[in-house]
Amino acid sequence: MAGIAPHPQDWLRVTPAGLLCEPGGFFIDPTRAVDRAVISHGHSDHARPGHRHVLATRDTLAIMTARMGEGRAGATQQALPFGDPVTINGVRVWLRPAGHVLGSAQICMEWQGSRAVVSGDYKRSPDPTAAGFEVEPCDVFVTEATFALPVFRHPPAEAEIARLLRSVALFPERTHVVGCYSLGKCQRLIAMLRQAGWDRPIHLHGAHVALCRVYEELGIRLGELRTATVAKKEELQGAIVLAPPAAVADRWARRLAEPVVAVASGWMRVRQRARQGGVELPLVISDHADWDELLATAEQVEAPEIWVTHGREDALIHALSLRGIRGRALHLVGRGEEDEAEEPAAT
Known part of the structure; x- marks a missing residue:
């Protein structure tokens, strides 16, 4: 037995x-x-x-x-x-x-x-x-x-990506800079933007470049990526830039073209916290x-x-x-x- x-x-x-x-x-x-x-x-x-x-x-x-x-x-x-x-x-x-x-x-x-x-x-x-x-x-x-x-009930991430793209269309002269983590969130946002039809280059803070390269080597297609720090301000008008969350509220973001500050995180469900951090476009996208x-x-x-x-x-x-x-x-x-x-x- x-x-x-x-x-x-x-x-x-x-x-x-x-x-x-x-x-x-x-x-x-x-x-x-x-x-x-x-x-x-x-x-x-x-x-x-x-x-x-x-x-x-x-x-x-x-x-x-x-x-x-x-x-x-x-x-x-x-x-x-x-x-x-x-x-x-x-x-x-x-x-x-x-x-x-x-x-x-x-x-x-x-x-x-x-x-x-x-x-x-x-x-x-x-x-x-x-x-x-x-x-x-x-x-x-x-x-x-x-x-x-x-x-904490997360909306469909596709709907949040659509909100981001509507804002880009509404403010074509401004740079949309999205705070996101370097491993996972950054690459997911890129892939979802591609699925939504965004085929223009996506610009990256230097901290995000290496892991995007690793994802590509592992078979995840991310499309054309460029480093934001070497881009001219006029090149970034109407562009989407991905950066670490701390960088979007930092001096680094001031070099961008009238940036619309966004952060992609489950914590963006708490609107008061978004406002306290100066986040103009909170995106409730969580991993x-x-x-x-x-x-x-x-x-x-x-x-x-x-x-x-x-x-x-x-x-x-x-x-x-x-x-x-x-x-x-x-x-x-x-x-x-x-x-x-x-x-x-x-x-």
């Missing part, structure tokens, strides 16, 4: 270095250098340098290497395609798309009949630059809670799940227990309890230091 499967809390635990799979001997998105790491995606609050062995998707490994330098993104690397299982010290591990940014993955684990899924950061809305989120039923699902309040998507995902994975890693844990745990799902805050440290997991300075 088969024994009772262990609860994931018996083999997954929070340590100062992050979430540890004890029987497997590996950490998931550790916050300090470890012997063996499984990395969900390339944002710096999840992907740190100095690990001895790193397992991730091919795209995440390429992004990590581009950002950290050769040899710093794992002394040895193992690329694992989505859906292909590998066994690590008796723990079966496979990856599913998370939909967050290019290469982003959910870490799926099974040990002695017990299954847990660590989602990393994820979104459920379409993204032409990232494989869409796939539901993996499990016993415990580990979720983020960045936008886990009912106020994280909103309130409805978090709750829908919790239902779809069919997990009786959900662990919450960072964000608005209390609100989400309460909402889950009303649906008969046990919630637990993991209190992992070091999350929310990049992309929009914390409110950007420009808001």
Whole structure:
């Protein structure tokens, strides 16, 4: 007679270095250098340098290497395609798309009949630059809670892109400068602008150039890109410029042609914060799940227990309890230091 499967809390635990799979001997998105790491995606609050062995998707490994330098993104690397299982010290591990940014993955684990899924950061809305989120039923699902309040219901990103293009048409003499993060958001905006029919060159702040080049090398077509800092002011009239959120409110943006300041972030749902940051055109475009998507995902994975890693844990745990799902805050440290997991300075 088969024994009772262990609860994931018996083999997954929070340590100062992050979430540890004890029987497997590996950490998931550790916050300090470890012997063996499984990395969900390339944002710096999840992907740190100095690990001895790193397992991730091919795209995440390429992004990590581009950002950290050769040899710093794992002394040895193992690329694992989505859906292909590998066994690590008796723990079966496979990856599913998370939909967050290019290469982003959910870490799926099974040990002695017990299954847990660590989602990393994820979104459920379409993204032409990232494989869409796939539901993996499990016993415990580990979720983020960045936008886990009912106020955060993201509109269709296509509608926000249409708002941007209407503004460009309305003010053809001005430069539209859009604050966005260098990994994921920047490339998604470019791809969505192309889908919407914008075939003119898109200008970039220097901080965005390198990762756009990596995306192109990984097969994501972005069209003609130019560096904004070398462009003449008249060339930027009627143009779209993408820059880090901090740069759009900085002296850097003053060289542009009567800039219309925009920021693309889930935080732009809070209009008061947009006004405080001097954002003329707030674009509610997020790479994280909103309130409805978090709750829908919790239902779809069919997990009786959900662990919450960072964000608005209390609100989400309460909402889950009303649906008969046990919630637990993991209190992992070091999350929310990049992309929009914390409110950007420009808001």
